[in-house]
Amino acid sequence: MPYPSDFKYTKEHEWIKAEGKYATIGITTYAQDSLGDIVFVDLPKVGAELTVGKVFGSVESVKAVSDLYAPASGTVKEVNTALTTAPEKINQDAHAAWMVKLELKDPGELNALLSAADYEKFVSEEGGH
Amino acid sequence: MTTAEAAAVRKTALNAVHRQMGAKMVEFNGWDMPVEYPSSGGIIAEHNAVRTGVGIFDVSHMGDIRLTGPQALDAVQHISMNDAARLAIGQAQYSAMLYPQGTFVDDVIVHRLGEDDYLLVINAGTREKDFDWVRNNTRQFDCRVESLSDDFTQIAVQGPKAASLVQKLTDVDLSAVKFYWFTHGSLCGLKNILLARTGYTAEDGFELYVPSDAATSARIWNEILQAGKEFGAVACGLGSRNTLRLEGRLPLYGHEISDTINVWEAGLDRFCKMEKPQFIGRTALEEARAKGLLRTLIGLEMMERGIARDGYKVQDEGGREIGYVTSGSYAPFLKKNIALAYVPPQFAALGSHIKVEIRNQGVNAVVVPTPFYKRQKKN
Numbered sequence: 110m111p112y113p114s115d116f117k118y119t120k121e122h123e124w125i126k127a128e129g130k131y132a133t134i135g136i137t138t139y140a141q142d143s144l145g146d147i148v149f150v151d152l153p154k155v156g157a158e159l160t161v162g163k164v165f166g167s168v169e170s171v172k173a174v175s176d177l178y179a180p181a182s183g184t185v186k187e188v189n190t191a192l193t194t195a196p197e198k199i200n201q202d203a204h205a206a207w208m209v210k211l212e213l214k215d216p217g218e219l220n221a222l223l224s225a226a227d228y229e230k231f232v233s234e235e236g237g238h
Numbered sequence: 239m240t241t242a243e244a245a246a247v248r249k250t251a252l253n254a255v256h257r258q259m260g261a262k263m264v265e266f267n268g269w270d271m272p273v274e275y276p277s278s279g280g281i282i283a284e285h286n287a288v289r290t291g292v293g294i295f296d297v298s299h300m301g302d303i304r305l306t307g308p309q310a311l312d313a314v315q316h317i318s319m320n321d322a323a324r325l326a327i328g329q330a331q332y333s334a335m336l337y338p339q340g341t342f343v344d345d346v347i348v349h350r351l352g353e354d355d356y357l358l359v360i361n362a363g364t365r366e367k368d369f370d371w372v373r374n375n376t377r378q379f380d381c382r383v384e385s386l387s388d389d390f391t392q393i394a395v396q397g398p399k400a401a402s403l404v405q406k407l408t409d410v411d412l413s414a415v416k417f418y419w420f421t422h423g424s425l426c427g428l429k430n431i432l433l434a435r436t437g438y439t440a441e442d443g444f445e446l447y448v449p450s451d452a453a454t455s456a457r458i459w460n461e462i463l464q465a466g467k468e469f470g471a472v473a474c475g476l477g478s479r480n481t482l483r484l485e486g487r488l489p490l491y492g493h494e495i496s497d498t499i500n501v502w503e504a505g506l507d508r509f510c511k512m513e514k515p516q517f518i519g520r521t522a523l524e525e526a527r528a529k530g531l532l533r534t535l536i537g538l539e540m541m542e543r544g545i546a547r548d549g550y551k552v553q554d555e556g557g558r559e560i561g562y563v564t565s566g567s568y569a570p571f572l573k574k575n576i577a578l579a580y581v582p583p584q585f586a587a588l589g590s591h592i593k594v595e596i597r598n599q600g601v602n603a604v605v606v607p608t609p610f611y612k613r614q615k616k617n
Contacts, residue, residue: 145262145274145477146282148568149545149575151597167597169545171281171568172273172477193543 111138111229113204117180117219118228124204125180127219133207134180136168139232141203144170147196152208157185159211161218166208168199181218183211250298251391251455261475267363269299271476278472285478285570288439289611292397293474294462297438298450299362300392303372307381310354317375317518318348318358319501321511325350330418330436332509334501335371336519340526342495342504344368347436349420357386357432359445361491375518391455395462396443396482398613399469401435404444406465408433417442417615426461428454438479440486441613478570485569485611487537487578493548493564494535494578500526503580505535533561533580537608538592544601546577551595560585563594569610576610577603 116124122140126133141147149169159165159179166177187210192198199206213219223231247270256263261272274281278293287293305313314322320333327350335343344364349357360368365387373383395404405412410423410433420434425446437443448458463471480490489495494504501510501523512520540546546566554560566577577594585592588607593600 142276146280146570148282149543151543169568171481171570174545174547 112225114225116204116225117222118225118231119178119180119222120231121176121178122232123178123180125219125222126207127181127213127216130213130216131186132181132183132211132213132216132219134209134211135207136177136199136203137228137232138203140175141200144168144173144175146171147199150192150196150199150208152188152190152192153185155185155188159183159185159209168196177208180222181211181216182214184214186210186212248299250296251450251452252296252298252459254452255456255459256296256473259473261473264476266476267299267361269362271299272296272473274475274477275473278474281475281477281481282570284472284474285481287470287472288397288441288443288474288478288482289571290398291470292395292399292403292443292466293439293472293478294459294466295394295396295474295479296391296459297394297445297479298391298455301360301362301365301368301385301387302390302392302447303358303360303369304351304384304386305356305358305372305376305381306352306384307354307379309379310356310381313376313379313381313383314348314356314358315514315517316379317372318346319510319514319517319519320348321514322348322350322356327352328419328421330420330434332418334495334506334509335368336501336517336523337497338518338522340500340519340522341497342491342499342501343371343497344491345489345495345506347434349432349434354381359392364491389450390447391450391458393446393448393459393462394437394439394443395446395466395471396437396439396474397441399466399471400441400443403462403466403469403471404433404446407461412444426458428458438488439482440488440609440611441482480565481567481570484565484567484576484578485571485609487609490565499580502526502531503533503535531583534583534586535564536579536581536586537606537610538577538579538594538603539606539610540575540577540594541591541602541604544594544596544599545575546579546594546596546601546603550577552579552581553593553595553600554585555591555593557593557600559595560592566594572610574610576606578608
């Protein structure tokens, strides 16, 4: 399975991996493949407050701009600044290229997200037409 | 053509080949076209292959209009801004067709095929409009106007190694064909194929006009790719075609040129021959020149993080809106974020600092010379 089962997923193609009250967030393999060569990421600063479902940054490939939506609410504790200078890391391994680390406001929010199996089904339908 | 047919997305003869190759397809101006080929490595790899080696594009969505007859030259002169009388047989020129107000119907490449025989190569999105325009504005001349758009599969072979690649597949001595000239010759066993040393990538290269039946088109495409292996040839999509033309500041209809932008604004003066006594748009251009420019096309480079995209607003240093971006992207060969934009002339001086509004923030940019990229010319 290309989508790790310990991650949760959004229909906007973000993943989130929670460990207790902390979580890391990135975009999925499907998202990076759809975008193509990623050349720019715009991420929030440490301390920023994210609200579930709201835009918290953006990622741009050569051909497209895509907003990033927060899979959960919380406070940004860490930002993967390596992606700023080497955004191609997202193409190379999207599920390892985490963008921000959050302190979750309510870990229960993750229950509303897709499981790996559900997400895989969702993208196979989205990509299939 | 029925309404259903007119509304359907159009496909080139190579559509099945692109899909077999695993190309990512997009709709472009009503055409189902490859935007990039993961098998080629994607847009950046395709772009850099054309800058350093050779890339192969299906550009069959481009349209073709032929004018023949005793007054074919007069007709071409009437509807285009460059001077077609200067063309020798076998020579081509960049030109444009204008509305009476001096704005663009489309840009074209005019090829002089014979004594009274001209071929205009036009854009995909303006095929029907262009054909109607040409036909309706040349009725007073003794010449025949026909659309050959569906007759050709047009394959662009572009890059510093393009000539070496095409030379393997033809008997014609390509070193005798200079840039913006063409010849007819063999190609992969076919006879009398139009081989034009033209392109839209700011590199040397050829555009090959082969018969549009699917079997022949696929055979030629595959033979070119095969013959190109030793040069590192890759299939390229519309994504890299766009970034390549942007680095070379080549205009795109609907972006740098349109029915609301005139020749002076677009900076295409050197392709507009005002010494020609008459052509559609000339009077309005005289008046526009006397009035002076209200806006001009500039090249800009981002000084801060951020990519200017088509349609983004341009601001002065104080944050006041002064214009807009026509095309903007990450430039894969230059490794910079570049853009073309329209601004009033007082902001166009090289080195001027301006801003591009990106997600509600003014991001600093500087006016730079264009083209952003210029090849080392050998031909």
